[in-house]
Amino acid sequence: MVIALDVMGGDVPVHSPVEAAVKAATDFNQEILLVGDRDQVVSELAQHSYPQKLIEVFHSSETVGMDESPALSLRQKKDSSIRVAVNLLQEGKVDAVVSAGNTGASMATAKFVLKLISDIERPAIATLMPSTNRNNPFVLLDIGANIDCKPSYLFQFGLMGDAYARTVLNLENPRVALLNNGEEEGKGNQIVQDAFKLLERSTLNFVGNIEGKAMFQDQVDIVVCDGFVGNIALKVAEGTFDFVRSVLKQEVQASWMARLGYLAMRGPFKSLKDRADYSEVGGAPLLGINGVVIICHGNSKPHTIRNAIRHARQCAELNLNDVISREVSENLNLIQEGSENLSE
Amino acid sequence: MVIALDVMGGDVPVHSPVEAAVKAATDFNQEILLVGDRDQVVSELAQHSYPQKLIEVFHSSETVGMDESPALSLRQKKDSSIRVAVNLLQEGKVDAVVSAGNTGASMATAKFVLKLISDIERPAIATLMPSTNRNNPFVLLDIGANIDCKPSYLFQFGLMGDAYARTVLNLENPRVALLNNGEEEGKGNQIVQDAFKLLERSTLNFVGNIEGKAMFQDQVDIVVCDGFVGNIALKVAEGTFDFVRSVLKQEVQASWMARLGYLAMRGPFKSLKDRADYSEVGGAPLLGINGVVIICHGNSKPHTIRNAIRHARQCAELNLNDVISREVSENLNLIQEGSENLSE
Numbered sequence: 001m002v003i004a005l006d007v008m009g010g011d012v013p014v015h016s017p018v019e020a021a022v023k024a025a026t027d028f029n030q031e032i033l034l035v036g037d038r039d040q041v042v043s044e045l046a047q048h049s050y051p052q053k054l055i056e057v058f059h060s061s062e063t064v065g066m067d068e069s070p071a072l073s074l075r076q077k078k079d080s081s082i083r084v085a086v087n088l089l090q091e092g093k094v095d096a097v098v099s100a101g102n103t104g105a106s107m108a109t110a111k112f113v114l115k116l117i118s119d120i121e122r123p124a125i126a127t128l129m130p131s132t133n134r135n136n137p138f139v140l141l142d143i144g145a146n147i148d149c150k151p152s153y154l155f156q157f158g159l160m161g162d163a164y165a166r167t168v169l170n171l172e173n174p175r176v177a178l179l180n181n182g183e184e185e186g187k188g189n190q191i192v193q194d195a196f197k198l199l200e201r202s203t204l205n206f207v208g209n210i211e212g213k214a215m216f217q218d219q220v221d222i223v224v225c226d227g228f229v230g231n232i233a234l235k236v237a238e239g240t241f242d243f244v245r246s247v248l249k250q251e252v253q254a255s256w257m258a259r260l261g262y263l264a265m266r267g268p269f270k271s272l273k274d275r276a277d278y279s280e281v282g283g284a285p286l287l288g289i290n291g292v293v294i295i296c297h298g299n300s301k302p303h304t305i306r307n308a309i310r311h312a313r314q315c316a317e318l319n320l321n322d323v324i325s326r327e328v329s330e331n332l333n334l335i336q337e338g339s340e341n342l343s344e
Numbered sequence: 345m346v347i348a349l350d351v352m353g354g355d356v357p358v359h360s361p362v363e364a365a366v367k368a369a370t371d372f373n374q375e376i377l378l379v380g381d382r383d384q385v386v387s388e389l390a391q392h393s394y395p396q397k398l399i400e401v402f403h404s405s406e407t408v409g410m411d412e413s414p415a416l417s418l419r420q421k422k423d424s425s426i427r428v429a430v431n432l433l434q435e436g437k438v439d440a441v442v443s444a445g446n447t448g449a450s451m452a453t454a455k456f457v458l459k460l461i462s463d464i465e466r467p468a469i470a471t472l473m474p475s476t477n478r479n480n481p482f483v484l485l486d487i488g489a490n491i492d493c494k495p496s497y498l499f500q501f502g503l504m505g506d507a508y509a510r511t512v513l514n515l516e517n518p519r520v521a522l523l524n525n526g527e528e529e530g531k532g533n534q535i536v537q538d539a540f541k542l543l544e545r546s547t548l549n550f551v552g553n554i555e556g557k558a559m560f561q562d563q564v565d566i567v568v569c570d571g572f573v574g575n576i577a578l579k580v581a582e583g584t585f586d587f588v589r590s591v592l593k594q595e596v597q598a599s600w601m602a603r604l605g606y607l608a609m610r611g612p613f614k615s616l617k618d619r620a621d622y623s624e625v626g627g628a629p630l631l632g633i634n635g636v637v638i639i640c641h642g643n644s645k646p647h648t649i650r651n652a653i654r655h656a657r658q659c660a661e662l663n664l665n666d667v668i669s670r671e672v673s674e675n676l677n678l679i680q681e682g683s684e685n686l687s688e
Contacts, residue, residue, distance in 0.1 A: 132590045144525060148533045181488060181575035189492045189572050212579030216587045228533050229576055231525035232569075235556030236577045240584035243560045246476045247619055251612035261608025268595035268602050275591055 003312050004094040005305070007036035008063040008081035009101015011298045017100060018044040020305030025054040028310055033058050033094055035085040060084040066298050070104035074112055082106050086113045089291045096292035096312035098283065100300045106293065107145055107286060114291040117321060119328050119335055122146050123288035124157045124227070125295065126164055127234065128278040133218035137278065139165055140179075140215075141287065142227040143234050149226035151194035152338030154178070158199050158206070159327040160287040161222035167318040168285075168311075173205050174221035179229060180209035191226070198338050199224075202331045241276055282307025285315055287324065292316045347656050348438040351380035352407040352425035353445015355643045361444060362388040364649030369398040372654055377402050377438055379429040404428040410642050414448035418456055426450050430457045433635045440636035440656035442627065444644045450637065451489055451630060458635040461665060463672050463679055466490050467632035468501045468571070469639060470508055471578065472622045477562035481622065483509055484523075484559075485631065486571040487578050493570035495538035496682030498522070502543050502550070503671040504631040505566035511662040512629075512655075517549050518565035523573060524553035535570070542682050543568075546675045585620055626651025629659055631668065636660045 003024075007017035018041060021032045031054050034041050038059040045055065062080040064073040073080060085097045086109050099106045103125075111123055124142035131138055139161045146153060158176050165174035178196055180188040185196065187209055199206040207220060212233060215223050225233065252258045262269075274280070282304050283294040292315040294308045328335065347368075351361035358380060365376045366389075375398050378385050382403040389399065406424040408417040417424060429441045430453050443450045447469075455467055468486035475482055483505045490497060502520050509518035522540055524532040529540065531553055543550040551564060556577060559567050569577065596602045606613075618624070626648050627638040636659040638652045672679065 130587065130591075132587055134594075147525065147531075179576060181491065181572050181579075187491075192572075212576040213583035213586065214579075216583040225576075228525050228536075229573060232523060232556040232573055233576055233580045235525075235558075236580040237584045239557035239560040240581045241588070242557065243474065243476055243620075244585070244588050244616060247474075247616045248609075248612050250478075251615040252609070254615075255611060257608045258612050261605040262612075264601045264605025265592075265596070265609060267599060268592050268606075271595040272588060272591045276587075 001313055001316060002031045002033055002094045003309050004033045004035050004085040004088050004097045005309065006081045006085045006097065006099035006101055007034050007041055008060070009066070009099050009298065010296070010300065011066070013063070014040045014044050016300070016302050017305055019048070019302040020309065021055055022048045022050040023302060023306040024309040025051050027306065028313070030054065030309060030313060032309065033088070035060055035088070036081045037061070058084065058088065064102050064105045066102050068102060068105065070102065070108040073102070073105045074108045082109050083113070086110055086293070090114055095316040096294065098294045098296065098305065098308045098312050100296035100298055100305055103295050106295050110286055110289050110291065110293045114289045117288055117290055117324055117328065119332060120156055120160070120288040120324070121339065122153045122156070123286055124160060125284050126161060126287055127284045128281050129216070129237065130275050130278070131216050131218040134275060136218050136221070138215060138220055139169070139222045140230055140234065141224065143230040143284065144227045145286070146227040149191060151191050151198060152335060154191065154195035154224050154226065155198040155202070155334065155338055156288070158202070158204055158222065158224045159331060160324050161224060162204055163320060163323040163327050164285065164287060165221050167320045167323050168314055169221070171221055175207045175219070176204045176222045176224065177207050177210035177215070177220040179215065179223050179225035179233065180211065183209050183211060185209070195224070198334050202334055203327070279304040280307060282309070282311045285311070290321065292320065345657055345660060346375045346377055346438045347653050348377045348379050348429040348432050348441045349653065350425045350429045350441065350443035350445055351378050351385055352404070353410070353443050353642065354640070355410070357407070358384045358388050360644070360646050361649055363392070363646035364653065365399055366392045366394040367646060367650040368653040369395050371650065372657070374398065374653060374657060376653065377432070379404055379432070380425045381405070402428065402432065408446050408449045410446050412446060412449065414446065414452040417446070417449045418452045426453050427457070430454055430637070434458055439660045440638065442638045442640065442649065442652045442656050444640035444642055444649055447639050450639050454630055454633050454635065454637045458633045461632055461634055461668055461672065463676060464500055464632040465683065466497045466500070467630055468504060469628050470505060470631055471628045472625050473581065474619050474622070475560050475562040478619060480562050480565070482559060482564055483513070483566045484574055484578065485568065487574040487628065488571045489630070490571040493535060495535050495542060496679060498535065498539035498568050498570065499542040499546070499678065499682055500632070502546070502548055502566065502568045503675060504668050505568060506548055507664060507667040507671050508629065508631060509565050511664045511667050512658055513565070515565055519551045519563070520548045520566045520568065521551050521554035521559070521564040523559065523567050523569035523577065524555065527553050527555060529553070539568070542678050546678055547671070623648040624651055626653070626655045629655070634665065636664065
């Protein structure tokens with residue numbers, strides 16, 4: 001199994017991804033194909049000692065900048081590192097792609113080159129969120145790939161999230177919920193209400209609506225929402241963490257006892273940080289396309305990209321996309337019904 | 345100035361509101377009219393010593409339960425405590441209403457009896473959210489009154505939030521932002537994009553889009569969103585706090601040093617809790633109706649309801665609704681343009 005790593009994207013191109021690849025090769029005995037400018041990659045690799053037969057380089061001459069238009073780059077940069085990596089996946093020369101580059105460009109390229117899984121209308125980006133149960137994070141999707149969604153998309157996100165939870169999280173009968181402004185049936189905007197009607201008739205273990213507060217309390221395994229709401233939910237959670245950290249730092253200055261207490265609590269604070277931040281998982285899977293593509297933040301540290309390589313291998317090894325296809329075919333009547341209702 | 349307090353609603357009816365009224369009368373020298381079952385209220389009042397000339401009772405024979413349908417209760421319970429309180433406001437016999445009862449029923453009753461401020465299409469519920477600057481919370485609206493919104497509603501929420509910030513928060517030129525999944529213009533769903541175009545041409549100090557993370561960082565004073573997104577943002581923030589508290593409690597058990605640290609940090613944790621939770625403000629104003637109505641959670645403690653009474657007085661004294669009307673008339677062309685575009 002070979003993972004292609006786009007090394008030209010991200011805030012610290014070449015340097016961070018190469019360090020991540022060296023770690024992943026060493027720690028996981030993983031074959032990696034580094035895609036990017038050969039000269040830069042080779043000279044960066046020379047700084048490291050690593051299992052040489054596990055890491056190879058594949059040259060690409062172009063780079064998509066972090067702020068470039070995904071549509072333009074897709075049309076104009078046919079030899080960009082992300083395009084070349086995805087082409088290799090499409091040709092079956094690698095088994096998965098990891099990128100910390102321009103998220104929009106990675107998504108557009110993957111969708112264009114690899115196409116969607118049959119009967120899936122839109123891809124979604126999923127992420128793990130922490131719950132109060134250390135061993136039970138939950139999957140939140142979509143977190144930004146689709147801003148304006150139809151009910152049938154939300155239904156398909158439920159299927160894809162379920163497949164992900166069954167394979168990568170190894171859950172037997174994951175609980176699927178719809179993010180909503182109340183728990184009662186009939187809550188939510190029209191799109192969410194219509195999605196509810198599809199979800200409740202599906203093969204999924206659909207547990208109904210969940211509120212933004214309760215979802216952290218280990219009541220659900222998959223939380224479905226559109227990318228607009230998902231992005232805001234994710235960012236509000238991050239903002240609240242930052243707020244807590246910032247306020248405690250300010251308040252601790254008020255007394256020497258509090259400062260000592262802060263030191264004594266370094267362990268719990270470290271654990272909190274680790275549990276809150278899923279960099280251990282490494283990246284977010286782009287679900288719904290024919291192929292495994294893991295997307296990392298542009299500012300990901302090498303450790304996170306290393307883990308994303310392992311994450312990509314898992315998705316490929318566990319045949320995540322076969323499970324998605326199976327769930328789609330088991331619910332095909334609902335998918336078709338949902339899409340037809342919408343085109344009326 | 346007299347504040348009517350609906351004592352029949354809430355999780356601890358009569359008891360909590362009466363205690364709150366006694367505190368408010370004592371602490372703020374505030375005249376209060378308790379609306380509810382006279383016998384129950386009088387016997388509850390007898391448990392307290394309080395400035396007798398400040399508190400009076402107005403009998404109502406019915407109660408709207410916390411789970412009752414707002415529409416049904418509006419039609420069938422014409423002598424409910426909330427209906428009677430709002431009627432008194434409409435007749436000019438009191439200056440504001442505070443309720444910790446069924447939020448939907450309070451909203452429906454207020455809208456039906458008092459009507460909307462001229463050219464306002466929908467009322468909104470606003471709440472204060474904390475920022476990293478202790479002295480600068482921000483106003484988030486709508487947090488649940490309107491699930492499916494049109495761009496013109498969001499625009500009007502901006503005007504109402506601005507009027508609230510200018511009066512109650514005493515800000516001179518508050519920064520108004522639109523909650524979005526990115527900062528760049530053109531981000532967001534179609535409704536948010538259209539609302540952007542109205543906001544940027546208004547008299548407001550519109551600073552553009554804000555993400556769910558950055559809004560906590562003292563960059564804005566008013567954050568506008570629909571009630572679906574606002575509810576989820578608010579609940580995610582609450583859920584994240586609970587998560588932090590729960591994890592720290594779990595982790596602290598791991599070592600005696602951490603437990604001591606936790607004790608030594610009681611002060612900062614207390615400050616964090618106070619800053620995070622705006623019960624000091626007391627309740628959430630229902631903006632956009634002809635009259636001051638403050639809504640509290642059903643589970644509000646007497647201290648919060650006491651503060652809501654003060655909050656109601658402030659809104660009435662500062663003529664919040666006159667300021668809303670003025671802002672509406674200054675932006676009337678945009679309001680009309682927004683509403684017309686939508687009916688196409």
